[in-house]
Amino acid sequence: MDTVYFRAMLYKSLMELGKATAEDIAAYLLAKGIEVTPQKVSQHLIKMPGVKYKRLSYKTIYFMKEKE
Amino acid sequence: MNYCEECGGSLIKANQSEYYVCANCGLVSNIAIIEVIPKIDTNKAKRTNNYTYPSYSRVLERLKISKKYKRKISDEILIKAKIFLENEENIQEVRKKIYREIRSKGLNSIDNSLIKIAKEYKNLARIFLNGNGSEEIFEAIILLYYSKKKNIKLSIRKISKIFNISKNNLFRRYKEFEKRIKIYERFNIKKLIILKLLGQNRLKFLTLKELALIANVRYDSARATQMRIKKKLGNIVDNQALLGLLISSQ
Numbered sequence: 001m002d003t004v005y006f007r008a009m010l011y012k013s014l015m016e017l018g019k020a021t022a023e024d025i026a027a028y029l030l031a032k033g034i035e036v037t038p039q040k041v042s043q044h045l046i047k048m049p050g051v052k053y054k055r056l057s058y059k060t061i062y063f064m065k066e067k068e
Numbered sequence: 069m070n071y072c073e074e075c076g077g078s079l080i081k082a083n084q085s086e087y088y089v090c091a092n093c094g095l096v097s098n099i100a101i102i103e104v105i106p107k108i109d110t111n112k113a114k115r116t117n118n119y120t121y122p123s124y125s126r127v128l129e130r131l132k133i134s135k136k137y138k139r140k141i142s143d144e145i146l147i148k149a150k151i152f153l154e155n156e157e158n159i160q161e162v163r164k165k166i167y168r169e170i171r172s173k174g175l176n177s178i179d180n181s182l183i184k185i186a187k188e189y190k191n192l193a194r195i196f197l198n199g200n201g202s203e204e205i206f207e208a209i210i211l212l213y214y215s216k217k218k219n220i221k222l223s224i225r226k227i228s229k230i231f232n233i234s235k236n237n238l239f240r241r242y243k244e245f246e247k248r249i250k251i252y253e254r255f256n257i258k259k260l261i262i263l264k265l266l267g268q269n270r271l272k273f274l275t276l277k278e279l280a281l282i283a284n285v286r287y288d289s290a291r292a293t294q295m296r297i298k299k300k301l302g303n304i305v306d307n308q309a310l311l312g313l314l315i316s317s318q
Contacts, residue, residue, distance in 0.1 A: 017315065024315050027255070027263075027315065028314070028315065031263055031266045031311065031314060033269040037254075038254075
């Protein structure tokens, strides 16, 4: 799959969900027909600009950076 | 019976000694126990007499069949081997007969019920391989997948022989299938059912039985989960509500 398209889908899903874990996003994308693993999702999300994350002891929550 | 010389009391055998002791005054008599009875464990003797298990290792040794097959070959074949050996002198012919027996119902055969199952779940392999391939490949792949899920030992070589497919081709296609199905194996049956209701590309074509195989649960519990989800959703089946269920269940 094209990386640009995949990243665009990631942004879109994160915008729709607000706060989400990598597992949530992977399930959401799977429902849309894109087969991805949570590992791949987190791999891309960490590098993406405008995406912030908070590491809890048992999961990592991803969310969009608020505009000032 | 002997009596004590002093008091006239009866004499008893002393514990762990070869002398008699008076029961009344405790005097040790001069009379020693002369009779020596050999100690025989009657139970042990019985055990040795009743041991009637035939030793098949000798039979296998004479036939020059490796002993590693001893556990795998059924008792029926071993008894036959013994009978053949008793009746015939030519060991080569007996060997041939035994190998024929092993081939027909021994190591290299697969239970027919397993092949039936492979035909039942064939659709699963077809969907995950995007419909590319022959019917034999779908059946072989599903048989391999099913055996791995249920911990049945079946080799790729054995399956490829049954379905007349090359071993390499089966291995390659199985890896392709496994790579795709692994993504779905992470989910439990509840999430798989929700994805199916949402109309996911692959799962919408699968039956509940096939979903139960992916999630490795019994069909009954899968059906119960489906009923619970339908009850929760009520009459209105909305995509947003389903997505909410999918995400909140993570």
